[in-house]
Amino acid sequence: AGDGGSSGSTDSAGGGSAALIIAQGGLGDESYNDLAYKGFQQGLADNGMQGSPIESDDVVGQGEQVLRRAGDEGVGVVIDLEYSHAEILPKVAADYPDTDWVLVNAEAKGDNVASVLFQEQEGSYLAGALAAMQTVNTSDPKINADKVIGFIGGAQSAGIDKFAVGYIQGAHDVDPDVKVLTAYSNDFGDPTKGQQLAQSMYEQGADIVYAVAGGTGTGVIQAAKDANRYAIGVDTDQDGLAQGNVLTSMLKHTDVAMETVLKDFADGSFPGGQTLQLGLKEDGVGLTDFQYTKDAIGQATIDKIADLKQQIIDGKIQVWNVVDQGYPDFYSGN
Amino acid sequence: MIDAILASALTLSVPLVFAALGGAIHRQAGVVNIGLEAHMITGAFIGALLSGWTGSWIVGTIAGVVAGAITGGIMSLLITRLHGNEIIVGLGFNIVTFGVIGYLLRSVFGVSGTLQPEGLERLPSLVIPGVADVPVLGAIVSGKDPLFWLAILAVPVLVWLFAHTRWGLRLRATGASEPASASLGLRTAGIRDGAGIIAGALAALGGVALSLGTVGLFNENMTAGRGYVALAAFYFGRSRPLPTALACLLFGFFDALQIRIQTSGGFSADIVSTLPYVAVVVVLAITGIRQYARSSRKIA
Amino acid sequence: MNPTTGSTLSGSDAAAARCRIGARMVCRSFGAVRANVDVDLTVRPGTVHAVVGENGAGKSTLMRMLYGLDRPDSGSIVIDDAEVELSSPRAAIDRGIGLVQQELAIIPDLTLLENLVLGAEPRRAGRIDWKAARASADQLAGEAGVDVDWSARASETSIAIQQQIEILRLVYRGADVLILDEPTAVLAPAQADELLRLMARLRDAGRTLLFISHKLDEVVAIADDVTVLRAGRTVAQLPRAEVDRPVLAGLIIGEGALPTTTVREQQAGDDVLTVADLTARDDKGVQKLAGLSFTVRAGEILGVAAVAGNGQEELAEALIGIRTIEGGSIRVGDRRVDRLSLRRRRQAGMAYVSADRKHEGLALSLSLADNAIAGPGISGLARFGFFSPRRVRERVQQVLGLAAVKYGGSGDPASSLSGGNQQRVVLGRETIGRPRVLVASQPTRGVDLRGIAYIHELLLRARADGAAVVLFSEEIDELRELSDRILVLHRGESSGTLPRGAGRAEIGDLMLGHGGAPESGEVRA
Amino acid sequence: MTRLLEAVRNVAVHAGVPVLLALVIGGIVLAATGANPFAVYGRLATEAFGSPSRINATLAATTPILFTGIAAAFAYRAGAFTVGVEGSFVLGGLTASVIGSQMGGVPGPIAIVVTLAAAVLAGGLVALVPALLRSLWNVDEVVTTLMFNFIVAGLAGWLVQSFFLAPGQANSSTEYVAESAELPPLAPPGQTNVGLIVALLVLVGYFLWMRYTTIGYEFRAVGSAPRFSTAQGLRVRTVIATGLIGAGLIGGLGGGAHALGVVHRYSEGFSASFGFTGIAIALLARFNPIGILVGAILFGALNAAGATVQLFINLPVQLIDILEGTVMIFAVATFVLPRFLTRRRRLQRGGAA
Ligand SMILES: Nc1ncnc2c1ncn2[C@@H]1O[C@H](COP(=O)(O)OP(=O)(O)OP(=O)(O)O)[C@@H](O)[C@H]1O
Ligand SMILES: Nc1ncnc2c1ncn2[C@@H]1O[C@H](COP(=O)(O)OP(=O)(O)OP(=O)(O)O)[C@@H](O)[C@H]1O
Ligand SMILES: [Mg+2]
Numbered sequence A: 001a002g003d004g005g006s007s008g009s010t011d012s013a014g015g016g017s018a019a020l021i022i023a024q025g026g027l028g029d030e031s032y033n034d035l036a037y038k039g040f041q042q043g044l045a046d047n048g049m050q051g052s053p054i055e056s057d058d059v060v061g062q063g064e065q066v067l068r069r070a071g072d073e074g075v076g077v078v079i080d081l082e083y084s085h086a087e088i089l090p091k092v093a094a095d096y097p098d099t100d101w102v103l104v105n106a107e108a109k110g111d112n113v114a115s116v117l118f119q120e121q122e123g124s125y126l127a128g129a130l131a132a133m134q135t136v137n138t139s140d141p142k143i144n145a146d147k148v149i150g151f152i153g154g155a156q157s158a159g160i161d162k163f164a165v166g167y168i169q170g171a172h173d174v175d176p177d178v179k180v181l182t183a184y185s186n187d188f189g190d191p192t193k194g195q196q197l198a199q200s201m202y203e204q205g206a207d208i209v210y211a212v213a214g215g216t217g218t219g220v221i222q223a224a225k226d227a228n229r230y231a232i233g234v235d236t237d238q239d240g241l242a243q244g245n246v247l248t249s250m251l252k253h254t255d256v257a258m259e260t261v262l263k264d265f266a267d268g269s270f271p272g273g274q275t276l277q278l279g280l281k282e283d284g285v286g287l288t289d290f291q292y293t294k295d296a297i298g299q300a301t302i303d304k305i306a307d308l309k310q311q312i313i314d315g316k317i318q319v320w321n322v323v324d325q326g327y328p329d330f331y332s333g334n
Numbered sequence B: 001m002i003d004a005i006l007a008s009a010l011t012l013s014v015p016l017v018f019a020a021l022g023g024a025i026h027r028q029a030g031v032v033n034i035g036l037e038a039h040m041i042t043g044a045f046i047g048a049l050l051s052g053w054t055g056s057w058i059v060g061t062i063a064g065v066v067a068g069a070i071t072g073g074i075m076s077l078l079i080t081r082l083h084g085n086e087i088i089v090g091l092g093f094n095i096v097t098f099g100v101i102g103y104l105l106r107s108v109f110g111v112s113g114t115l116q117p118e119g120l121e122r123l124p125s126l127v128i129p130g131v132a133d134v135p136v137l138g139a140i141v142s143g144k145d146p147l148f149w150l151a152i153l154a155v156p157v158l159v160w161l162f163a164h165t166r167w168g169l170r171l172r173a174t175g176a177s178e179p180a181s182a183s184l185g186l187r188t189a190g191i192r193d194g195a196g197i198i199a200g201a202l203a204a205l206g207g208v209a210l211s212l213g214t215v216g217l218f219n220e221n222m223t224a225g226r227g228y229v230a231l232a233a234f235y236f237g238r239s240r241p242l243p244t245a246l247a248c249l250l251f252g253f254f255d256a257l258q259i260r261i262q263t264s265g266g267f268s269a270d271i272v273s274t275l276p277y278v279a280v281v282v283v284l285a286i287t288g289i290r291q292y293a294r295s296s297r298k299i300a
Numbered sequence C: 001m002n003p004t005t006g007s008t009l010s011g012s013d014a015a016a017a018r019c020r021i022g023a024r025m026v027c028r029s030f031g032a033v034r035a036n037v038d039v040d041l042t043v044r045p046g047t048v049h050a051v052v053g054e055n056g057a058g059k060s061t062l063m064r065m066l067y068g069l070d071r072p073d074s075g076s077i078v079i080d081d082a083e084v085e086l087s088s089p090r091a092a093i094d095r096g097i098g099l100v101q102q103e104l105a106i107i108p109d110l111t112l113l114e115n116l117v118l119g120a121e122p123r124r125a126g127r128i129d130w131k132a133a134r135a136s137a138d139q140l141a142g143e144a145g146v147d148v149d150w151s152a153r154a155s156e157t158s159i160a161i162q163q164q165i166e167i168l169r170l171v172y173r174g175a176d177v178l179i180l181d182e183p184t185a186v187l188a189p190a191q192a193d194e195l196l197r198l199m200a201r202l203r204d205a206g207r208t209l210l211f212i213s214h215k216l217d218e219v220v221a222i223a224d225d226v227t228v229l230r231a232g233r234t235v236a237q238l239p240r241a242e243v244d245r246p247v248l249a250g251l252i253i254g255e256g257a258l259p260t261t262t263v264r265e266q267q268a269g270d271d272v273l274t275v276a277d278l279t280a281r282d283d284k285g286v287q288k289l290a291g292l293s294f295t296v297r298a299g300e301i302l303g304v305a306a307v308a309g310n311g312q313e314e315l316a317e318a319l320i321g322i323r324t325i326e327g328g329s330i331r332v333g334d335r336r337v338d339r340l341s342l343r344r345r346r347q348a349g350m351a352y353v354s355a356d357r358k359h360e361g362l363a364l365s366l367s368l369a370d371n372a373i374a375g376p377g378i379s380g381l382a383r384f385g386f387f388s389p390r391r392v393r394e395r396v397q398q399v400l401g402l403a404a405v406k407y408g409g410s411g412d413p414a415s416s417l418s419g420g421n422q423q424r425v426v427l428g429r430e431t432i433g434r435p436r437v438l439v440a441s442q443p444t445r446g447v448d449l450r451g452i453a454y455i456h457e458l459l460l461r462a463r464a465d466g467a468a469v470v471l472f473s474e475e476i477d478e479l480r481e482l483s484d485r486i487l488v489l490h491r492g493e494s495s496g497t498l499p500r501g502a503g504r505a506e507i508g509d510l511m512l513g514h515g516g517a518p519e520s521g522e523v524r525a
Numbered sequence D: 001m002t003r004l005l006e007a008v009r010n011v012a013v014h015a016g017v018p019v020l021l022a023l024v025i026g027g028i029v030l031a032a033t034g035a036n037p038f039a040v041y042g043r044l045a046t047e048a049f050g051s052p053s054r055i056n057a058t059l060a061a062t063t064p065i066l067f068t069g070i071a072a073a074f075a076y077r078a079g080a081f082t083v084g085v086e087g088s089f090v091l092g093g094l095t096a097s098v099i100g101s102q103m104g105g106v107p108g109p110i111a112i113v114v115t116l117a118a119a120v121l122a123g124g125l126v127a128l129v130p131a132l133l134r135s136l137w138n139v140d141e142v143v144t145t146l147m148f149n150f151i152v153a154g155l156a157g158w159l160v161q162s163f164f165l166a167p168g169q170a171n172s173s174t175e176y177v178a179e180s181a182e183l184p185p186l187a188p189p190g191q192t193n194v195g196l197i198v199a200l201l202v203l204v205g206y207f208l209w210m211r212y213t214t215i216g217y218e219f220r221a222v223g224s225a226p227r228f229s230t231a232q233g234l235r236v237r238t239v240i241a242t243g244l245i246g247a248g249l250i251g252g253l254g255g256g257a258h259a260l261g262v263v264h265r266y267s268e269g270f271s272a273s274f275g276f277t278g279i280a281i282a283l284l285a286r287f288n289p290i291g292i293l294v295g296a297i298l299f300g301a302l303n304a305a306g307a308t309v310q311l312f313i314n315l316p317v318q319l320i321d322i323l324e325g326t327v328m329i330f331a332v333a334t335f336v337l338p339r340f341l342t343r344r345r346r347l348q349r350g351g352a353a
């Protein structure tokens, strides 16, 4: 962003025009929006398309008019990252049949509408399982004997607890005695809060803390480094932020999804009416390859994780999805 | 547990104390500074940037403070010379500052929300030999960074400056009665600008404590409303240094407490996180009611 | 030189003297208001010079220009016989001129010492040298013959002390010309006398003083020269020899006689206001009323006399309900009102003229109309909560008419009126509803002769209409003239109640706590 | 005639100059970053007012901040500086969403009235404690109302999370309100809805209240001269409590209207700091009803156009923020030129008197 050059979408040159509606939190959230935008840009470049991200300070209330404006202007494909548009997007899409619409993170109906759903709980399950195995691996100097791990969310909401519950389920499946501390920063951009929350968890015996809190998470990683314990990163590969202190990162390939959708659109094979499920199977989510922590974790554990992954892909393990199923009994976050 | 909470409370209070003392100084000069949030984020940003470029926390800190002084000065000029309503100017200044920093991050630094400059040096932590192992006290005073000690020092120094220097006297006079001070030949606008510059600089120091203190990076939202909490603190402390700092500490304590309660589990994070705010209302109500009961004159 | 100069002008003599500060043909207008028109003033060095004139005659405007706070539209300011431009107060200060404005420039939150040195603090090694400050302060106070607790906060000291500090501050800053705008307006007579003595001492030490006053007695007592302004013009400049009360009064008023106050004999009615065993504290928690009891009857004016600080302010505030009382009772008729809110008391027929006109008597930023209708009575001007424009208009006209207020439009802010006219608005508003009890505190403070006469008229009209009036005033003569009885307070207790016709000395004795028991029957428990 | 001229000059000085200056400063920023300011401004103008549907979008964005602007002005007139309208707006919106979702089968008008009434009450509830503390014991309302915003945010999160969570949503939100409870749009498919009419009625009510009622008179008196008002026996406590609670009620109504008219449920991000924008609008307008309307439309236009302009020009939203903040700052600043004009005006007014 930043070069204020005009990129009018009406004069759809090359592969057509696109627009990316940025969700709450805005660009700069260091996770969801940023990653989608990265993929969006890549997709535009790959397919010779034009387009721009659209941010609004009031994306919830202004959603409909922005979508309609895009429809009016004949934008080729509109990708909407804001979950709260689940009601309005199908309505608008029906009024603008010539435009293709993509809703991310929620499902919407319509012939010219594609939905993209991530199965973050599946990747989080693996993170939880890994943490549960590692927290008793006392040969690792960063690990204590207590069976305690932690989870820090940016806000207490279904979308975040989807991660939390998968994480807890994974941990408990490995060892029901592992205690999972949960806390929320109520802010996605407050590293100091993240650092304090993590520090408090480390003091209570946790040695691995999974942070799903955007920019707040950088504070968690910092705390891991300072206390010489572990953090688990999220969305992008954050393993390098504090080499050796980020056990792994739970990747969520929003960027890949964007690229895929744009490519399909450019190829004329827009998946209208379909829902793309991006889970472990589709490589939409997953753990990193432990570049800095391989040795500390040990091959046995790594193999066990691979096995669990396969079981999920094969449907032998069902991971709880808070968004669809509500809260399970084993989650006691509130 | 208690020493962990206290240590955490102190850490969380440091940025607040600087910003609130800045606000208190400006308030003593007669201006309510709504722009503390803007000065804090400026300090955090420039501090991180310069510490990264030079690899020196000292340079970073000084640069952050200077930057805050500049934004504080600009904001003050808008209020004193162009007679802008302080509330609106402050609100507008916050919006503009966050806009400019966000814009710079994207256009100049090519990053979105977070900037982690290579080679950034964090504030050193000063371990006091001997004390470090003393229970409670060790947790409270050992391993703190220089800004922590500066914050502690700032309170008595400010009390002294208010009472014993020309600057302090004239500042208080201007705030207490601008027309009277002006008629005595004080350059009240200049005095207010000076206070605005110091308020900006101190708030920026609070920002530096955020970006170079606990974490060592910059995030465009890292002030997270602390400027407004600081505002509440100096209102609460009636702009007197010690009560203002204590208000920050109270807030920091309940913030640290809510973190511990949360991580211990069993309560709604949403509810628990309101604890510091509820505490402020309760304390304010109790002191207010007691004060009211003591006065016999019932006129505003 | 001056077209309106009367025969009494002896400006030629004054002009012969060197002029320390003065004005030549100064004009200053505010819109259509010509505040100063061709004003001439010559103040000889080492003298006390008084400027007198009605409210709105342009006195303060002239003083402000002499101090550089305002600039003439035409004409010039003269300093040491030379015409000068004063661009700011600094320029004036540099020439040894100091001003104490009508609005005190005392900063309540600071101590007296801080107030004294503010703007010219002695310093040593970067910090204020409080020892040196204290030493010069003590020396100043000694020279001036006043006793000051320098570490007291200004807000906790009396207005008289604050006034003295203002003057000492000018001296401290090396001012040699002291301009004082109505310095005695808010002072009790004893305090005013002290201030006048201070002024005389300063003159005797070689300083030049220029002051404004509505109190002709003190002008006669202290001024070496007097300048009279009327409607913005200099009408006379008199040396001391030619100054006496009637002459001055005539010059101030100009055409038309001063309305005279006649107090008609009147039979007082039933007891209306009954106060029993009243106790109350001041803001600092010091007991100011200690078991005070008295009654006021319908159609009677009870004057309250006291040396400042003996509880009269607290009494006025307690009666109307601004101050909560500690013990005792207040009744209006048969009804106990001491637990009622101020609003309920007003609804019960009480009215209040506050001594603090600027903050409590009027809302200066609101329009005259808004000021004229204030009070719980507004509901009578409305139907279903909505104002009836006709009734409001009528009420505004009644109030302003009753008090013969001189004003432009009823939509103008109250601040646009001169002080005397502002006070008339207050009196008009407080008496229009025929109150059963009227508490009037310092109703003529800062008001000119004509205004005073008018306000007296309004108070007497309320009495004639059957109100029980409690009149607080620091002017003993005003109390003697208007009051049917005078209650004298000493240390929060009644030291006696005197009938009409009591002498100054008699009252003065009681004020100091001397004198015998109260006359039987006058004060009932 | 002269009055008209004076009014025009007033508007020019009070609104024109600051907007112009903000545009110049924004233009410099734009030009410095390589964009053509005229193209951007032209686009902004057409995106705000260029067609019926764009005007519709602007008015939809105007509606919530019109409510909060009136709410803030209502309290400030009484001398109570509330910053708590945000909290009232949020809890009002949540309440309306919860009640509104239960309104299936209830006839439209009844459903709407009941739901909005509940929102109004919820908004007032948020203001209750600060109002009592301030009016009874003189406890500073700035801090308490600010704190209540944070408290309400936590409370709302907890309520949604624990009691009203709609399943199948990625992030926490309530169920949609029943169709009968939705505020009908004025010109479908535009988002401007009956809420705007409600807001305008509230604005008229505000005007009548302040101008023609006895309590409105007391508001003005208490707000500008509290000691005077006490001494006159005006209902100072009632006025301050009414001001604060009234601001809460209006804020709650705004939240309710926003829920029923636009969002149709409560979800995270429900209020884009509308309460704070309302403060700015009220102060900018100096509490004048017309000024509040103009200010709300100005900020509404910036919000609406600021989003869609990005469809045409690759413009980071931060530039819109910068523009908005600059307009705010300069709108309250007084410059040499206007001060000179003010002086002349004063002289002329004096001449007329
Ligand atoms: N700043 C101003 N703007 C408009 N009119 C003013 C201003 N200052 C003074 N006036 C008007 O000028 C006239 C003279 O006012 P001034 O204050 O000099 O009177 P004064 O003689 O001091 O009266 P008082 O005895 O009541 O203090 C009055 O009519 C007053 O209303
Ligand atoms: N703000 C003030 N207001 C009134 N009086 C003051 C104030 N500050 C100091 N004083 C008085 O001035 C005098 C000198 O004050 P200072 O503080 O210098 O005394 P000190 O502490 O004895 O000085 P030092 O310790 O430097 O010798 C004392 O009498 C003190 O009461
Ligand atoms: Mg362990």
Ligand SMILES: [Mg+2]
Pocket (backbone or CB within 6 Å): C059, C060, C061, C102, C181
């Ligand atoms: Mg005067």
